[in-house]
Every structure is written in C-alpha cells, then in structure tokens.
Amino acid sequence: MSTPYIPTLDLGSYIDGTEHDRKKFSDELGRAFNDSGFVTITNHGLSQELIDKLYQNIQGVFRLTADQKAKYEKPELAGQRGYTSPGKETAKGAKTADLKEFWQIGQTVVDGDAIKYEYPDNEYLEEIPGFNEVTNEVYQKLESNGKHLLRAIATYLGLPIDYFDQHVHNGNSILRGIHYFPIENPEALPDDAVRAGAHEDINLITLLIGASADGLEVLTRSNEWLPIKAHHSDIVVNVGDMLQRLTNNKLRSTTHRVVNPPRELMKTSRFSVPFFLHPRSDMDLTSLDSCVDEAHPKQYTDMTAGEYLDERLREIGLKK
Ligand SMILES: O=C(O)CCC(=O)C(=O)O
C-alpha cells in the first residue's frame, strides 16, 4: 500500500497567489481528496491567539453545570443552535450514541438577505462574556476560507470559479465546539461506545481546527484507519456528503471517526471545533451533468440541500 497523500497546502498562496499558484493548489486539493480524503491547510488567517481564545471559550461551556447547560438545549432546534447533551447524536447506522456533548453556532445574516428568517437565532451564552464575539469571529474566518477552498474545488471540477459563491453566501454553515468527556468507567460502557462513530459529514466541506488531543482517524481507500495528527495551529479539510452527491462520487466524502483514548488517558477530555460548510437550503444537489456518463451512472436522487439536511438530521437522531 502506498502512503496516503495528505498534503499541507498554503491557503495564502491560493488567495494572494498567481494564476499558476492557484492552479497548482486546486490540482493538489483534488488529488488529495481523491487519495486520502484530507488536506492540511496553513496560512489560513486564524492567529494562534484566536485559536487559543476559541478553545478557552469552548472549554468554558462544558465547565458549566448541567442545569446551566440545560437552559440552552432546545429540542425544537434539533441541536442546530446552542447545547446538545451526551447521548443525543448517533452516527448513521450505529446503535450506540457518541461519547460527546457539543455547542453549535449558526449563520448571522447582516446584509438584509431575507434568508435571515429561515435561521434560528444563535443562543446567547450569558455565563461566558466574549464567547459570542470570539466564536463569531472564528465562524466568519472559517467561512471565508471555505469559500476560497470551494473556488479551488470548482476549478478542479472544471466549473466556473464562482460556481459555489451564490450558494454559500449566507449559507447554513455550523461551527461546532465538541467536548469528548472523560470516560470514568470504561467497563460499564457498551462495547461499541466510541467518541465519534465512523461517519461522513453531511455538508459540502468541513474545516477542522487541530483538536486538543489525538483520536481522529480517516478510512483510507485501502480500508485502513489512518490517524490524523493535526497541530493545534493547522486546519484539516475533508469532503462531505453534499459535495459527493453533487459530483456523483467524483469527490468522495471522507469516512472518519474519533477513537477512545488509550487506557492511561481515559479520564481526560478531548476538545475539537469543526466548521461544517453548508450551502443555502435551496441549493440543488442534483449531480452535475459533467459528472454523469455511461461509465458513471447517476447514483443519487435529486434533492435540495435543505431536504437532504432534514433527512440526515433525522438519521442521526437530532431531529424527531
Ligand atoms: O472531533 C473530531 O476530531 C472530529 C469531529 C467530527 O468528525 C464531527 O463532529 O463530525
């Protein structure tokens, strides 16, 4: 087996580079997505100070008491805003819920776009001053990075460079702060209880800021689990199911999981902060004509992003 290709790509060289730099970036991005399914991004414009502040704030959420957190858990929001307690999200097809709790932040529309009325407000976390400002800043920076990455992906797919722009403007993206809590009594858990069961992300692409500890693994094309060792300052990016549908499997969504820690670290927490880049709910995910031919017959029924999200939230237990 050859070593899977997880290149480190300089996003700055894409944003500010020459035509040649941009072409090279999109070629390498496409190659990595076809191979390991992951790329590492540097020069993403999030300073170490901002990342450290983000993690301090996210950790603060999970130090709140159960009663404090419960104020922010609203079943009608299907986990899409505020707090979601342990036992609520189960990877598609798995029997046992993931060993995690999380907090989700959604889009803030400020330009008068009527899509504002489609989105629930973010929960305002009153116990942690500055939380909403820091998380909003990170949200905006990751969203902007994601838009550049989608431009590179459009080029790789032979689409106009701005293909995704209108679909992701004020899109339904989510910043998720996750706490994988200490596992106090591993013997008492069902055998299949893991921090995050093997899954593919629902959205177009995911940008994941390097987690506080190891545990993330990706399923390679040769069906082996490969640990992803991301530095706290890096961002790793993977393809989600919406992009897989749109491209009729030309870009495959990346199967990944978070394994439980080794015995000596069982009683420690792990924190991570993925950003799930979603389009607007009216984006048509019908597979592109350019990705369908005799050798690649159409694999998916036609759906909008909103319909698909709804289906998936029900499958993972967040929507009833
Ligand atoms: O915690 C991680 O490293 C990955 C989280 C993840 O895959 C998810 O929430 O979809």
Ligand SMILES: [Fe+2]
């Ligand atoms: Fe994921």
